Amino acid sequence: MKYFRFAFMSIYDNIKVNILMIVEILVILLGVNIIVGGYNNRNMLYKPYYDLLNNYTGWYVAFDTDENTGELLTNEMKGDLEEIRMYEFSGNIEFAGQQADIKINICPDEIMDNLKMSVYSGKWETSLSDKTVCIAAPNTFGLKAGDKIISPLFLNEITVSAVLTDPCYLPSFSSWSTMSGIENFYKKYSTLYYSKEIENSQHLEIIMSSSEFSETGADISNAQSCFIIYGNHLTEENIEYNEKILRDNYNSGISFSDIKKRAEMSINNILKKYIPIAVCAFIVILIGIISCTAINTLRQTKNYGTLFICGMRWSDCIKICAAYTTIIMLCSVSLTIAAVSVCKIFNISAYFGLAFQWNNVIVSIIILTVILLLNLIIPAFIIRNKTPVEIIKENN
Amino acid sequence: MIEINGLYKTYNYKKSGAFEALHDISVTIEDGTMNAIIGRSGSGKSTLLHILGCIDSFEKGSYKFNGKEIAEYSEKERALFRSENVGIVLQDFSLIETYSVLENVLTPFYFTNKTYSKKEMKSKALAVLKSVRLDKLENKSVNKLSGGQKQRVAIARAIVNNPSVILADEPTGALDSKTAAEIMELFRELNEKGHTVIIVTHDLEIAKQCDRIIEISDGRIKKE
Numbered sequence: 001m002k003y004f005r006f007a008f009m010s011i012y013d014n015i016k017v018n019i020l021m022i023v024e025i026l027v028i029l030l031g032v033n034i035i036v037g038g039y040n041n042r043n044m045l046y047k048p049y050y051d052l053l054n055n056y057t058g059w060y061v062a063f064d065t066d067e068n069t070g071e072l073l074t075n076e077m078k079g080d081l082e083e084i085r086m087y088e089f090s091g092n093i094e095f096a097g098q099q100a101d102i103k104i105n106i107c108p109d110e111i112m113d114n115l116k117m118s119v120y121s122g123k124w125e126t127s128l129s130d131k132t133v134c135i136a137a138p139n140t141f142g143l144k145a146g147d148k149i150i151s152p153l154f155l156n157e158i159t160v161s162a163v164l165t166d167p168c169y170l171p172s173f174s175s176w177s178t179m180s181g182i183e184n185f186y187k188k189y190s191t192l193y194y195s196k197e198i199e200n201s202q203h204l205e206i207i208m209s210s211s212e213f214s215e216t217g218a219d220i221s222n223a224q225s226c227f228i229i230y231g232n233h234l235t236e237e238n239i240e241y242n243e244k245i246l247r248d249n250y251n252s253g254i255s256f257s258d259i260k261k262r263a264e265m266s267i268n269n270i271l272k273k274y275i276p277i278a279v280c281a282f283i284v285i286l287i288g289i290i291s292c293t294a295i296n297t298l299r300q301t302k303n304y305g306t307l308f309i310c311g312m313r314w315s316d317c318i319k320i321c322a323a324y325t326t327i328i329m330l331c332s333v334s335l336t337i338a339a340v341s342v343c344k345i346f347n348i349s350a351y352f353g354l355a356f357q358w359n360n361v362i363v364s365i366i367i368l369t370v371i372l373l374l375n376l377i378i379p380a381f382i383i384r385n386k387t388p389v390e391i392i393k394e395n396n
Numbered sequence: 397m398i399e400i401n402g403l404y405k406t407y408n409y410k411k412s413g414a415f416e417a418l419h420d421i422s423v424t425i426e427d428g429t430m431n432a433i434i435g436r437s438g439s440g441k442s443t444l445l446h447i448l449g450c451i452d453s454f455e456k457g458s459y460k461f462n463g464k465e466i467a468e469y470s471e472k473e474r475a476l477f478r479s480e481n482v483g484i485v486l487q488d489f490s491l492i493e494t495y496s497v498l499e500n501v502l503t504p505f506y507f508t509n510k511t512y513s514k515k516e517m518k519s520k521a522l523a524v525l526k527s528v529r530l531d532k533l534e535n536k537s538v539n540k541l542s543g544g545q546k547q548r549v550a551i552a553r554a555i556v557n558n559p560s561v562i563l564a565d566e567p568t569g570a571l572d573s574k575t576a577a578e579i580m581e582l583f584r585e586l587n588e589k590g591h592t593v594i595i596v597t598h599d600l601e602i603a604k605q606c607d608r609i610i611e612i613s614d615g616r617i618k619k620e
Contacts, residue, residue, distance in 0.1 A: 311479025311507030
């Protein structure tokens, strides 16, 4: 602890340079966490589809794909085909003594199991053995985590396990009507989701897994988009033949490989675009930090000489430097945590599409370790090149 | 008791530009005495004081403190020696300017092996400040003190761990004659309390106030 005492002396002695250093580290941490947060958010959206898009070949149809039409088509198509379909239920429900129209987006279990969104309240639970659960979109109706949704059409009540942050992405695939045309429809990776803001919520919207919805015993209102998975051993000719049928009947179709390409492009773009900027900024700021550390160490050598005559070992100067850097970094980390918390509390992270996860912590630790090591190497170099006798003689 | 025998000190030892600062120094300093080391600038007197205070090392010879050979001490033991056995006062005071008077005086406690509670440390520091006539100034920042007051703080810091030897390198060099006289009076009082005092000075008037004068010239003891 005594080294922290002397480290505070260093900070107080050169307060302006040290504030600059705290700000520099804060800028690095915030910048990198924003990039990683953006990457996480896009990755989070891709993850539910990862297995499907990477392990299978197939065709995605983002249109009202009712099962009868689907059956006719699949009869015409070649090879074994499997369908993963999104459904929708619309109706009137009751919760907490009030009535409202609701749209339930019924998600295939395969996708729902890998889905994880930022929640505003409650806990992300998409399947529970003792009750039927759902995730609610942000709403102005007052539907909150823990509320029970009832309807004469349901055999049992549905419990809201969590409410998503505002704005949110719903795996609805039904953004057809919101897009201007087929050209734009798949341009954005986000079209696998329906972006919803609380301001535009005209009705309640929830998401449920197929298996959870089936527990209610209610009939679905209509079928939405569909992933058509081709079986193994399908030749290139047969794939082309199938896709021609799909294109002729659903002009809003796309192959899995194209969705995957676009999704990965969207994820990697953030890294390609911002990492060079971040690296340049990191180098510039690192030079700033090194300069500040060098100035600080040079200013402190007289005090280290004083501590030496009081009984400190010369090699212990580096412990003071380590304590000093730790304090500076703690200040920057505290400010970063405060900034991230403010972002989360005021939903700023949701608006900017940022998801803070464990990799944010890991990347931050790596950056802090680099800064700590540099902040020890520079003073060690300065201190090693000076002896206490030289410092005492310089000052006498 | 300090016993020095055949001590040599060369700067840049075994390197180009080597310079012999001390040559075959042999001297014994009895406990409880007040000694002055005099000599011209560059004579080696400060180097000898630095060696006595374990600030600097030497290549050849023997330095025994109360019968123990200092040359055999590890870095840790030498640091502890500086903290507990000697109190060092320098011409520029060597105080931590951002600290208060009390904080400066408390500093040696952080490097001693003796364990004190915070209360004990503070009461010892206050008692020492009183003995150097700086009571009521304990909370004042040292950068607001006069040169004489700063040197008193440096002396208080040097004696707070109750070392047997006080080493002072030109302690009055930066002070006017009246303040210098007060500081010398303080050293005399400490000597009377049983501390061995060794003062390095080029001022013969200051040296004359000590019991013994050791004159160094060109790294050799010229006269005692």
